[in-house]
Amino acid sequence: MxxxxxxxxxxxxxxxxxxxxxxxxxxxxxxxxxxxxxxxxxxxxxxxxxxxxxxxxxxxxxxxxxxxxxxxxxxxxxxxxxxxxxxxxxxxxxxxxxxxxxxxxxxxxxxxxxxxxxxxxxxxxxxxxxxxxxxxxxxxxxxxxxxxxxxxxxxxxxxxxxxxxxxxxxxxxxxxxxxxxxxxxxxxxxxxxxxxxxxxxxxxxxxxxxxxxxxxxxxxxxxxxxxxxxxxxxxxxxxxxxxxxxxxxxxKGGIKAIEQENIIKARTLYDEIERNTFFKGTAAVEDRSRMNITFVMDTPELEAEFLTLAKERNLIGIKGHRSVGGFRASVYNALGITSINALVDAMREFEESHK
Amino acid sequence: MxxxxxxxxxxxxxxxxxxxxxxxxxxxxxxxxxxxxxxxxxxxxxxxxxxxxxxxxxxxxxxxxxxxxxxxxxxxxxxxxxxxxxxxxxxxxxxxxxxxxxxxxxxxxxxxxxxxxxxxxxxxxxxxxxxxxxxxxxxxxxxxxxxxxxxxxxxxxxxxxxxxxxxxxxxxxxxxxxxxxxxxxxxxxxxxxxxxxxxxxxxxxxxxxxxxxxxxxxxxxxxxxxxxxxxxxxxxxxxxxxxxxxxxxxxKGGIKAIEQENIIKARTLYDEIERNTFFKGTAAVEDRSRMNITFVMDTPELEAEFLTLAKERNLIGIKGHRSVGGFRASVYNALGITSINALVDAMREFEESHK
Incomplete structure (x- = not known):
């Protein structure tokens, strides 16, 4: 998948x-x-x-x-x-x-x-x-x-x-x-x-x-x-x-229902970005988007390596826009929590293997 | 079909x-x-x-x-x-x-x-x-x-x-x-x-x-x-x-080839319109389109009846535009000669049954 x-x-x-x-x-x-x-x-x-x-x-x-x-x-x-x-x-x-x-x-x-x-x-x-x-x-x-x-x-x-x-x-x-x-x-x-x-x-x-x-x-x-x-x-x-x-x-239950899912999806990923020592968010915390989650690495030299891992894990389209760099995970309505979890797992795996 | x-x-x-x-x-x-x-x-x-x-x-x-x-x-x-x-x-x-x-x-x-x-x-x-x-x-x-x-x-x-x-x-x-x-x-x-x-x-x-x-x-x-x-x-x-x-x-052989098919398709239908005593073309002969063939009936009261027959014969979309009336057969590239023949057959059948 x-x-x-x-x-x-x-x-x-x-x-x-x-x-x-x-x-x-x-x-x-x-x-x-x-x-x-x-x-x-x-x-x-x-x-x-x-x-x-x-x-x-x-x-x-x-x-x-x-x-x-x-x-x-x-x-x-x-x-x-x-x-x-x-x-x-x-x-x-x-x-x-x-x-x-x-x-x-x-x-x-x-x-x-x-x-x-x-x-x-x-x-x-x-x-x-x-x-x-x-x-x-x-x-x-x-x-x-x-x-x-x-x-x-x-x-x-x-x-x-x-x-x-x-x-x-x-x-x-x-x-x-x-x-x-x-x-x-x-x-x-x-x-x-x-x-x-x-x-x-x-x-x-x-x-x-x-x-x-x-x-x-x-x-x-x-x-x-x-x-x-x-x-x-x-x-x-x-x-x-x-x-x-x-x-x-x-x-699915309309917008009220999807909004709850979107809140959980975004929180899951932002939490990992904050927890994981290799990644950090780029947007001001109070203005963070629930749809497009932008983050970079403390060590930019490692970013290409994480993109390679992401590709191996079938995580598509997470390269950041050239004007921001790093990564962007767009987590629109149709993207399930399974996909968020797959990305979080890859971030953890990366952290483990670089300790 | x-x-x-x-x-x-x-x-x-x-x-x-x-x-x-x-x-x-x-x-x-x-x-x-x-x-x-x-x-x-x-x-x-x-x-x-x-x-x-x-x-x-x-x-x-x-x-x-x-x-x-x-x-x-x-x-x-x-x-x-x-x-x-x-x-x-x-x-x-x-x-x-x-x-x-x-x-x-x-x-x-x-x-x-x-x-x-x-x-x-x-x-x-x-x-x-x-x-x-x-x-x-x-x-x-x-x-x-x-x-x-x-x-x-x-x-x-x-x-x-x-x-x-x-x-x-x-x-x-x-x-x-x-x-x-x-x-x-x-x-x-x-x-x-x-x-x-x-x-x-x-x-x-x-x-x-x-x-x-x-x-x-x-x-x-x-x-x-x-x-x-x-x-x-x-x-x-x-x-x-x-x-x-x-x-x-x-x-298919490109435009040269399709143009030959289009010429034959249009000619086949225009010939029937001219031959069939119930139908007549609306456009000046020298300006007739090869893509959209417009025709009406000498007896407009019969047009609804022909549309019904056309529907029975799976001929779709031949009702003329409201500003011209009658019929319009659009015979674009992808429409095969088989379809032209099916329309011609219906026109002949109609003629036979109304003699």
Missing amino acids: KHNFGAGPCILPQEVFQEAAKAVLDFNNTGLSILEISHRSKEFEEVVAETESLVRELLNVPENYSVLFLQGGASQQFAMIPMNLLPEGGKAAYLDTGVWASKAAKEAKNFGQIDIVASSKESNYTYVPKGFDIPLDATYFHYTSNNTIYGTEIFEKPQTTVPTIVDMSSDILSREINVAEFDLIYAGAQKNMGPAGVTLVIVKNDLLGKSGRSIPTIFNYQEHIKAGSMYNTPPVYSIFVSMLNLRWLKA | KHNFGAGPCILPQEVFQEAAKAVLDFNNTGLSILEISHRSKEFEEVVAETESLVRELLNVPENYSVLFLQGGASQQFAMIPMNLLPEGGKAAYLDTGVWASKAAKEAKNFGQIDIVASSKESNYTYVPKGFDIPLDATYFHYTSNNTIYGTEIFEKPQTTVPTIVDMSSDILSREINVAEFDLIYAGAQKNMGPAGVTLVIVKNDLLGKSGRSIPTIFNYQEHIKAGSMYNTPPVYSIFVSMLNLRWLKA
Whole structure:
């Protein structure tokens, strides 16, 4: 058995892979592959409807919010958000907690004035800035709730009366959130929602249509809402597999249940990192992510050796991002505690053999 | 056996479905699903490289052109093309041969002056306008080579010295083309290239970087070229299945071979439409498409009855688009002559039983 700690695209449940493979040969007993059915067929319209309904149920999305399945990943949202929301000459506030947060701000600069309210860049983003001011005349405030590369996570929405937009690409569906606190939530699917190729957007309807900009149809949230995520051919298979994965999550007991598992998984690994004399965490303890656990060695020369052991133990994808180094264990919903234990065992084995 | 005449997403070869399903369970003997592998893995980088190389080989793409795999479908290209190419205050020329051609022009109006050089809208797009002038001061000329809804196709590029952009979503890879005649070719994959979720763009490098516009990174062709279609997480599975399909096409003998099959398939069906006293074609004979064959009945009241027979004979997806009515048989690369014969047989059976 392989233990896939990859940062994304990432592990999904084995049951989902089984169903997903079956539908490529015969979708829903239609005698057709899911890859060849019309996106306008009754069968696929039901897939989209069920996927939306599962998102609404699992995240308890209020009725005055729309749920959209788009393309282009979070990176496309970096541009679509200001294109839809910022009036000409308008201003938005961004919190800089990493490369992705910083890219979001950079793209927004094409559309207006961008204030960086705080940044932890000077420490290579090892912590989340606190106690910053969000200008009250900003059209919106944007932040990234989980910083995949640096292993930090923001569990509480920063307090502000300014409409708040959050990139939850790598922690959505991993813990309970109050959607009503936010005005727009977006996430590339390829962590806890599904495979690559689809992007989830949850947007409060009355946030839209106010910027006065002329927006190309394909980039206009209101057009996608009107068309029920079917303005043009959607990424059929990515939505279908997301539906299977959301069904799995619901059957597991929903987000409340998975959050408890995620807490235990993260604690198990962080405990070992603290206990083991060869390893140390890189993120500030109070900001540690439950999804991406970053750690290094006191003796960096040994890191290659541990990677070799990890490979022998079928621990996949634990090499750290080049900008942090060391290791990163991404422990998304579908990764079981067995895999955490396998990693912990390898860390202990390494310690034993180097005493 | 089902005969899938759907307009897109559409039939792909059964061999492709078999391989595509296998990789969802175990990709390339990695012990991992294609849905959970990192897009930065060596294995997936090889997929992208092979897909590009197959496109280049099959279409004989010159070296000074880039081949990109993007998201958002042809509809996103409607906006990206003028965003990248049209200077502020610039002008582009569009030929109006249907709803999609018209939408392309409409979206471009967000970025500059758009001249419609000719339109067949007054006849519900049953023919392709000829003998129009393309203004020499246009930055580019845009047309749609195959009009899926109306069953018309433009086989010869209109003569002009103005850089020419073509939407080949529904006929790319179905017939030989000379890429060097064009400056940019684009196509949603979900007809002859692969499943929904990926868009092919073939662009002459020296067309780019001249508009003087500030373009969000995700919409900038040059950024995608620099990143080898990996600026952000690509639609992994859609690219993978496209690769399988392009391998199949190459093994069939490439485009020269498939074009011969497509000619025979189309001729067989058009011949029956002409011969059979109950049916008649809707498109002008000289502009008839080889991919989407549109036809109606002399007695429209009988159309529902023929649809019922078609369903009984496992002929899927032949109901015409609402704006044309009647029937549409989409006869893409993967649809074999057996399926054409099954449709012809049903048409003859219908004729016999109504004599």
